[in-house]
Amino acid sequence: MRLRMLLPARADVAVMGRTPRRDLLAGLTVAIVALPLALGFGVSSGLGAEAGLATAVVAGALAALFGGSNLQVSGPTGAMTVVLVPIVAQYGPSGVLSVGLLAGLICVGLAVARAGRYMAYIPASVVEGFTLGIALVIGLQQVPNALGVAKPEGDRVLMVTWRAVQDFVQAPNWTAVALALSVAAVMLAGARLRPTVPFSIVAVIAATVVARVFRLDAAAIGELPSGLPAPSLAFLDLSALGSLLAPAVAVASLAALESLLSAQVADGMTVGQRHDPDRELFGQGLANLAAPLFGGVPATGAIARTAVNVRSGASSRLAALTHAVILAVIVFSAAPLVSKIPLAALAGVLLATAVRMVEVGSLRAMARATRSDAVVLVLTALATLVLDLVYAVIIGLVVAGALALRAVAKQARLDQVDFRPDLPGGHSEEEHALLAEHIVAYRIDGPLFFAAAHRFLLELSEVADVRVVILRMSRVTTMDATGALVLKDAVEKLNRRGIAVMASGIRPGQRQVLDSVGALGLLRYEGREYATTPEAIGGARTHLQRAGLLPAISDQHARTTPQEPAR
Numbered sequence: 001m002r003l004r005m006l007l008p009a010r011a012d013v014a015v016m017g018r019t020p021r022r023d024l025l026a027g028l029t030v031a032i033v034a035l036p037l038a039l040g041f042g043v044s045s046g047l048g049a050e051a052g053l054a055t056a057v058v059a060g061a062l063a064a065l066f067g068g069s070n071l072q073v074s075g076p077t078g079a080m081t082v083v084l085v086p087i088v089a090q091y092g093p094s095g096v097l098s099v100g101l102l103a104g105l106i107c108v109g110l111a112v113a114r115a116g117r118y119m120a121y122i123p124a125s126v127v128e129g130f131t132l133g134i135a136l137v138i139g140l141q142q143v144p145n146a147l148g149v150a151k152p153e154g155d156r157v158l159m160v161t162w163r164a165v166q167d168f169v170q171a172p173n174w175t176a177v178a179l180a181l182s183v184a185a186v187m188l189a190g191a192r193l194r195p196t197v198p199f200s201i202v203a204v205i206a207a208t209v210v211a212r213v214f215r216l217d218a219a220a221i222g223e224l225p226s227g228l229p230a231p232s233l234a235f236l237d238l239s240a241l242g243s244l245l246a247p248a249v250a251v252a253s254l255a256a257l258e259s260l261l262s263a264q265v266a267d268g269m270t271v272g273q274r275h276d277p278d279r280e281l282f283g284q285g286l287a288n289l290a291a292p293l294f295g296g297v298p299a300t301g302a303i304a305r306t307a308v309n310v311r312s313g314a315s316s317r318l319a320a321l322t323h324a325v326i327l328a329v330i331v332f333s334a335a336p337l338v339s340k341i342p343l344a345a346l347a348g349v350l351l352a353t354a355v356r357m358v359e360v361g362s363l364r365a366m367a368r369a370t371r372s373d374a375v376v377l378v379l380t381a382l383a384t385l386v387l388d389l390v391y392a393v394i395i396g397l398v399v400a401g402a403l404a405l406r407a408v409a410k411q412a413r414l415d416q417v418d419f420r421p422d423l424p425g426g427h428s429e430e431e432h433a434l435l436a437e438h439i440v441a442y443r444i445d446g447p448l449f450f451a452a453a454h455r456f457l458l459e460l461s462e463v464a465d466v467r468v469v470i471l472r473m474s475r476v477t478t479m480d481a482t483g484a485l486v487l488k489d490a491v492e493k494l495n496r497r498g499i500a501v502m503a504s505g506i507r508p509g510q511r512q513v514l515d516s517v518g519a520l521g522l523l524r525y526e527g528r529e530y531a532t533t534p535e536a537i538g539g540a541r542t543h544l545q546r547a548g549l550l551p552a553i554s555d556q557h558a559r560t561t562p563q564e565p566a567r
Contacts, residue, residue: 027322116277133384148176183348
């Protein structure tokens with residue numbers, strides 16, 4: 001039953017027939033934009049341009065059919081390339097294919113476990129920092145091809161970039177620099193002047209023609225297979241799967257994160273479109289299971305291509321399927337022409353893509369929102385650049401969570417409540433003065449949990465020399481075991497000083513945690529737990545009478561029924 005919910009439904013097919021012409025045109029536009037990106041990301045990953053094309057075709061088609069979004073376009077992405085480079089360096093091409101296969105299985109498992117819903121808990125500051133870090137890494141990865149030098153050894157992008165610059169200084173290749181910068185400039189300027197025109201393919205074609213006509217010294221992609229290879233598991237080494245599990249978890253985490261982010265972006269750009277996060281994970285899992293069989297790299301939902309798809313008027317999965325089919329036609333019919341594209345031109349495409357990924361307005365707004373958001377954004381971006389993407393997200397989430405807990409903990413308050421002569425209970429002004437002398441009441445507001453509990457203990461332990469402390473707990477919003485233990489410790493310390501502690505207004509949801517650590521039993525000692533504050537005051541008055549500190553009250557006062565609700 002659960003698997004059936006993850007499979008395509010009749011409604012998906014019905015939507016595809018509503019506006020087929022608009023979807024076909026949108027698919028064509030996305031394919032034109034996706035071609036240089038697929039080639040560039042394939043080259044950047046280390047597996048070659050053919051791997052990028054295979055991923056765009058196979059993964060793009062399967063994710064479109066089985067994914068949870070009508071508008072998502074999937075394929076090789078810059079973020080995934082960032083993760084794959086060190087895996088290629090350590091395990092080789094066959095290791096990357098095995099990692100993609102394992103990552104696909106993990107994504108399918110996440111879908112069955114309904115893990116997609118947890119995407120909503122990732123803070124916007126983490127997402128923005130993550131995106132900024134990816135843009136920086138993608139840009140730095142293009143430096144060797146943009147400078148026309150062989151990619152230096154290593155898997156740390158900063159070190160590789162520095163070595164590439166050193167190699168260029170020793171043997172400058174200004175042709176490659178000119179091609180890369182020209183393509184990037186045309187794309188960036190064109191996007192401002194005519195956003196609907198696919199300037200990436202126009203710039204790449206122009207750069208290729210110029211390089212061929214003037215016989216420029218510019219390394220090209222090289223020979224490509226005229227078609228997809230037959231599916232094969234020859235790359236799979238069962239004995240190596242154990243060592244590949246950790247990178248597979250990293251790849252699966254990134255595939256899930258980026259795909260769900262992209263689907264969320266697509267929803268925000270349209271009216272009436274809502275993706276199913278679990279189906280999206282299932283579709284990406286199937287896509288990553290199939291892509292390695294054809295020599296493709298792991299795939300994710302592509303935010304830039306998805307945005308182009310939406311802006312081009314797509315309304316169903318037909319557009320993303322059309323994009324995959326057109327790329328397949330190019331693979332089979334135009335491989336010799338594609339093979340002549342200069343690597344520097346592809347580097348220019350990806351440099352422009354990295355620049356366009358950075359939304360300056362969003363970054364400025366996030367930095368100005370709160371100091372915590374600014375800290376999380378910067379830390380996530382730096383971790384993405386220096387470490388890797390999965391660690392960056394984890395660090396961002398941990399720091400964001402710690403800062404959020406700190407902010408919530410500050411909301412916890414322990415306020416002393418003054419006695420008023422008009423409190424129900426019928427005591428006179430003289431009795432009121434005696435009560436105020438021997439009794440102190442505190443109202444606990446907000447959460448009583450580990451982040452705020454110890455401050456609460458310090459404040460409560462500094463109570464002056466009184467005989468009774470009343471804790472008004474009806475405004476405690478949440479309580480964990482640490483908070484309950486601290487409360488118990490505070491009660492025990494006060495009892496050792498001869499101070500009786502009485503509590504009122506304990507909520508039903510907090511009784512279990514108090515009972516589990518023994519705090520509830522301590523408060524119930526001699527009946528010191530009450531439903532309302534007036535009842536607790538009555539109990540305190542009785543305690544003082546027994547101690548001989550308060551004269552016996554009249555029967556009329558004793559029979560007075562408290563009317564004040566618990567606070």
